[in-house]
Amino acid sequence: MFASLAGVLFDGFAYGMLLFLLSVGLSVTLGMMNFVNLAHCSFAMIGGYVAVTLANSFGWPFLATLPVAFLAAAAASAVLERTLYRRLYQASELDQCLLTIGIVFISVAVAAYFYGTVQQPINTPSYLRGSVRLMGMSFAVYRLFLIVTALVITAVLVYSLEYTRFGAQVRAAVDNQRMARGLGIDVDRAFAVTFALGGGLAGLGGALAIEIIGLDHAFALTYLVYVLIVVAVGGLGSIGGSFAAAAVLGISDMAGKYYFPWLGAFLIYLVMVGILMWRPAGLFGKR
Amino acid sequence: MANASRYFEKQIRLRPLEIAFWLATLLPFVVAPAYLQLASQIAITALFALSLDLILGYAGIVSLGHAAYFGVGAYTAGLLAKHGWGEPLSSLLVAGALAGILGYLTSHIIVRFRHLALIMLTLGLGLLLYEAANSASWLTGGADGLQGVRIRPLFEMLKFDLYGRTAYAYSLAVLCACFFVSRRIIHSPFGLALRGIRENALRMPAIGAPSRAHLRKVYTIAAIIAGAAGALLAQTTETVSLEVLSFGRSADVLVILILGGAGRLYGGLLGAIVYMVARDQFAGINPQYWYFWIGLLLVAVVMLLPNGILGGLAKFFPPKD
Numbered sequence: 001m002f003a004s005l006a007g008v009l010f011d012g013f014a015y016g017m018l019l020f021l022l023s024v025g026l027s028v029t030l031g032m033m034n035f036v037n038l039a040h041c042s043f044a045m046i047g048g049y050v051a052v053t054l055a056n057s058f059g060w061p062f063l064a065t066l067p068v069a070f071l072a073a074a075a076a077s078a079v080l081e082r083t084l085y086r087r088l089y090q091a092s093e094l095d096q097c098l099l100t101i102g103i104v105f106i107s108v109a110v111a112a113y114f115y116g117t118v119q120q121p122i123n124t125p126s127y128l129r130g131s132v133r134l135m136g137m138s139f140a141v142y143r144l145f146l147i148v149t150a151l152v153i154t155a156v157l158v159y160s161l162e163y164t165r166f167g168a169q170v171r172a173a174v175d176n177q178r179m180a181r182g183l184g185i186d187v188d189r190a191f192a193v194t195f196a197l198g199g200g201l202a203g204l205g206g207a208l209a210i211e212i213i214g215l216d217h218a219f220a221l222t223y224l225v226y227v228l229i230v231v232a233v234g235g236l237g238s239i240g241g242s243f244a245a246a247a248v249l250g251i252s253d254m255a256g257k258y259y260f261p262w263l264g265a266f267l268i269y270l271v272m273v274g275i276l277m278w279r280p281a282g283l284f285g286k287r
Numbered sequence: 288m289a290n291a292s293r294y295f296e297k298q299i300r301l302r303p304l305e306i307a308f309w310l311a312t313l314l315p316f317v318v319a320p321a322y323l324q325l326a327s328q329i330a331i332t333a334l335f336a337l338s339l340d341l342i343l344g345y346a347g348i349v350s351l352g353h354a355a356y357f358g359v360g361a362y363t364a365g366l367l368a369k370h371g372w373g374e375p376l377s378s379l380l381v382a383g384a385l386a387g388i389l390g391y392l393t394s395h396i397i398v399r400f401r402h403l404a405l406i407m408l409t410l411g412l413g414l415l416l417y418e419a420a421n422s423a424s425w426l427t428g429g430a431d432g433l434q435g436v437r438i439r440p441l442f443e444m445l446k447f448d449l450y451g452r453t454a455y456a457y458s459l460a461v462l463c464a465c466f467f468v469s470r471r472i473i474h475s476p477f478g479l480a481l482r483g484i485r486e487n488a489l490r491m492p493a494i495g496a497p498s499r500a501h502l503r504k505v506y507t508i509a510a511i512i513a514g515a516a517g518a519l520l521a522q523t524t525e526t527v528s529l530e531v532l533s534f535g536r537s538a539d540v541l542v543i544l545i546l547g548g549a550g551r552l553y554g555g556l557l558g559a560i561v562y563m564v565a566r567d568q569f570a571g572i573n574p575q576y577w578y579f580w581i582g583l584l585l586v587a588v589v590m591l592l593p594n595g596i597l598g599g600l601a602k603f604f605p606p607k608d
Binding site for chain 1: 400
């Protein structure tokens with residue numbers, strides 16, 4: 001019983017870290033510009049497909065594909081931000097939702113056109129396969145790798161937001177955009193950079209996700225709900241909130257699948273609706 | 288006061304174009320008898336879009352889970368017919384009433400929230416209901432859908448035949464009735480108050496309007512209409528699948544309404560015609576690629592036609608006062 005509980009906690013936490021990577025960019029950009037970007041998971045899908053293509057068609061090692069996945073997704077999100085999104089910052093949430101849902105539909109169709117509707121396989125190197133035994137329990141190496149990666153990225157993010165000049169600008173823009181502009185901070189530029197970084201992180205998450213949750217053409221729609229839940233529950237613009245929400249969501253989803261399989265995803269939605277009704281701005285949200 | 292009542296009288300009066308539109312809905316019986324099934328699907332979709340228009344276009348409640356009420360209506364009608372109550376009109380009423388009760392209960396949650404929390408809550412409630420229906424396969428048939436739905440003839444005379452003559456006439460009649468009820472509601476002081484809430488949610492309570500009570504009322508009405516649309520679908524196709532509750536259906540109806548033009552009553556109707564006919568024409572292609580065009584359409588509408596087709600037309604033909 002204890003061993004299975006620890007196993008569920010470990011797997012759930014690894015899954016939660018994956019959700020954190022996928023959603024942290026959305027959380028920060030939503031907090032900054034109040035732009036509802038439902039196409040965030042499309043960037044994750046770009047990262048995933050780039051990694052798959054490089055690894056399977058060009059024989060790149062898995063680890064080498066990860067930075068390229070990050071860069072490709074970051075570039076794609078920067079282009080979209082400059083061409084389409086920036087025109088709608090002042091528009092209603094409904095318009096933003098519709099535009100980005102349209103982009104999701106397009107990306108899903110394009111992925112199906114080029115890669116078909118099957119799950120994409122990827123070969124992870126042998127040192128990331130198998131499991132290690134520790135205190136009588138076995139831990140999958142890939143999940144450990146995932147957790148370590150996510151923790152390192154979290155540390156880098158928190159450090160750069162708290163202790164660098166750019167981070168201070170971003171925090172100022174999230175807290176009070178008009179005031180930040182008044183102080184001479186170039187909010188548009190800060191936002192463009194943050195948006196590209198967030199898209200890139202999603203791309204990295206998408207590449208890392210292939211081994212755990214798979215990758216198919218509908219990825220952008222399937223995981224959109226999970227990412228939105230993390231963002232809404234964690235609170236806009238809060239990295240710590242997203243981290244906590246992703247961990248809780250990952251563990252409760254895994255526990256639900258393990259202990260109450262007949263409930264399906266019911267439990268997660270119930271947790272989300274409950275938390276939102278209790279605290280509409282999210283667990284750690286200020287607004 | 289005299290001015291106010293004259294304003295409403297003027298709004299309520301039928302315009303010649305509207306009469307022409309409703310007469311034109313009879314055309315499929317003569318012109319395209321082979322497409323009556325499609326026409327009845329369009330009428331049902333238009334009814335569903337009309338119900339979303341009441342809360343989104345007039346009251347400003349953005350919902351990503353409106354299929355919940357459609358699905359409840361469809362399952363109510365389907366289950367009644369499966370267990371021997373196949374009389375269409377009475378089960379339509381029961382389905383509308385049940386969806387309305389659910390709408391009234393959820394409206395207490397809905398009216399407390401705005402912005403992202405509201406969007407997420409409507410999405411979450413819709414997904415909850417979908418998962419519940421999926422789990423309760425003893426009742427709903429789960430992923431296989433509801434089997435053995437048999438509908439009795441309308442008024443015990445008109446059978447639901449293969450050509451869809453009865454189906455279209457029945458759907459059209461219900462659409463027409465619900466439309467004119469909605470039209471009357473919109474052009475009343477209550478409808479005006481709803482538009483006030485949409486335009487400024489803080490000022491309305493400040494001038495003494497019971498804002499939340501208004502929103503609860505219109506949300507319940509919209510849920511009843513959505514339930515009726517769901518029941519119509521179940522009765523005219525004699526099947527109910529989980530798809531009636533899915534996120535895809537909520538998203539589709541939103542696309543249809545935005546395409547036609549929200550907040551204009553006829554927007555949902557026009558959007559449903561354009562969307563359903565286009566989908567029927569493209570039915571030969573893989574549905575994956577159909578969504579590519581829908582996505583492109585959405586981007587184009589948001590970027591170029593912010594008020595939908597009707598909004599774009601209104602720009603070229605400004606209404607005479």
